[in-house]
Amino acid sequence: MVHVSNHNQVFNFETVDDLYRFLTYSEKRVPLISAHRGGPAADYPENAIETFQRIAYKTPAIIECDIALTKDSALVLMHDETLQRTTTGKGRVGRHTLEELQELNLKDVDGKVTKYKIPTLEETLLWGVGKVIFTLDVKRNVPYRLVIDAIRKAKAEAYVVVITYSADQAAVVHNLAPELMISASIRSAEDLIRLNDRDVPDTRIVAFVGTSPIDKKVTDLLHQHGILCILGTIGNLDRQAMQRGEQVYAEFIENGADILSTDRPLEAAKSLDYYIRKRGLSSPYIN
Structure with a gap:
């Protein structure tokens, strides 16, 4: 388990309705940053809780992170399909068990080995309550249902947005979990119509x-x-x-x-x- 110090609450979301209200446009809305892959820097690897904490200490932030699946169906934070670039391991993420992955250390943006470990989605969500809003980029071959189960288990619905790349994916997530906020790619009026045609309501969407x-x-x-x-x-x-x-x-x-x-x-x-x-x-x- 990752041990990082606690710090003052940044966001006060009591319920998922609070998140809907916060993520609804008004002229008085407070603009935010979303830290891509959690905001890596020298000594701070991408997709690491310690990196997220460094950002959350300094500014209210959305943390964008990537979800991959281990050989034994555990959900971990990892962007690439292979381990070489970001960890001391080799080979494909999906060919290793969670236990094997937890032996590895993460590398920072310069390829330097750090003392930080690959976090599970569960420990990440439990850490994040009150501190950040997560946008979860679910990698190919990772079933949405598993991710949604993890969100519900951690009671993280009020501070999580699930990223989708097409109206069909958005509809799948919305049908599985109508309470969750979804990030959907919208570049045109037609894209919005496609989402509405699939019964994904405006109140559940943030638009990429x-x-x-x-x-x-x-x-x-x-x-x-x-x-x-x-x-x-x-x-x-x-x-x-x-x-x-x-x-x-x-x-x-x-x-x-x-x-x-x-x-x-x-x-x-x-x-x-x-x-x-x-x-x-x-x-x-x-x-």
Whole structure:
């Protein structure tokens, strides 16, 4: 079991209804960062609880992390299908038991071995209550049902969003767990219609609008439906902010993004913090 120190509560979600309200668009909404793969840095590996804690100490954050399946059907946090890049192990994740994986150590972004271990989804969810909101990227070959069972077992419905990549996947998750929030890819009005046609309600959706500058028509439409927009700044847009200055992150918010999924969470958070204070924004759900 991972032992990390506890710290003050960041989010106050008593019930899943609180999460729905928090993730519904209004002009007074507080923009947020989403730390891609949990916000790895030197000495802090991706998909590690200690890395999530480092971010959560510094800013209210959504933690995006990746769910993989072991040989003995345990759910662990791991992005790649193989172990080499991020751990001291070799071979495919799915060919190892949980016990074997727990012998390994995680590597940081520079390939340096750390003392940190591969966390299970269960211990991650139990750690996260009150501290972060999770968006769970369920890897191929991992049944949604197993992930939903783990969320329910940890009573984590009020601080978890499940990522889907198509209207069909969104419908599968919604049918299995109508109470859960879903991140759905929406780049056009047609994408929203496809979700509505499959009976996925607007109140359960946050929209991933892509990784390139936003189409204002799309974000305006989504906002009219009460849907928050996640812009992926990972890649080009993060590089743009590095070149032009961190205020670029606030410009993305001005242009219609509500959440920035970024590889530079602390830099983006600083820019958003300035934006939030300048506009006097606050939420009853953030301490």
